[in-house]
Amino acid sequence: MKILAVCQSGLGSSFMVQMNIQAVLKAENVDTSDIQVDHSDVGSATADSADYFFVESTLADAVSSLPKDRVILLKTLIDKKETKQHVNDILDKEGIEYTAE
């Protein structure tokens, strides 16, 4: 499974989201051998780039070509709790085990 954090420039904000996702996976003792997390700019993200896309909500229009059921719109990029909730939803959906705190 691949999770891609996307932002306008692919430089700063998306990497912050990537770090938060990785921190959540680590804290929840998830086996990440089959989970890839990366970041990219909105222009290079295509439906094939990843299984799930984390995107800041003001960029919703810019990612309208991506499948909606695989796009997670974040209200606050640096909010770990919000990211964690979305990561857990994905783990539930994919049947991947994790340690809930």
Place this chain on the structure above:
Amino acid sequence: MIDLLNAKTLQVTDGSNLNWETAITKAAQPLVDQNTIESTYVDSIINVVKDKGPYMNIGPQIALAHARPDDSVHEIGLSLLKTNSSVNLVDDKHPVKLWFVLAATDSQSHLSVIQQLMGLLTDDDAVQALLEADSVDQILAVLQKH
């Protein structure tokens, strides 16, 4: 302590006379002054906000202003302007008091700076202290303690 944030790159101002464009320009001024960036980099940031919206409002009262690396960036840079009153980034749904400006020379070399910055910005107590700081010395004290 984030190395790039120091007495030269930190500023505190009232903010009531600023709009988001002048706030970003003022926040970036130390980087222009020390020749980290050209002023055209600031224009790029402002244009991308005009074009794409306030996505750089990364957390409550926090903006991370940046554009793509290009010739107008000479080295990695980070600066911070704290406005004592909020300035709206584009609209009143995006009030901001902490204006960070990030300059990157490529897509990799600044990632450690982002890591340091994230460590700071996910520390709620530190962010609260930054929002309450009304002098550069107070900001330096928060950064040193963090």
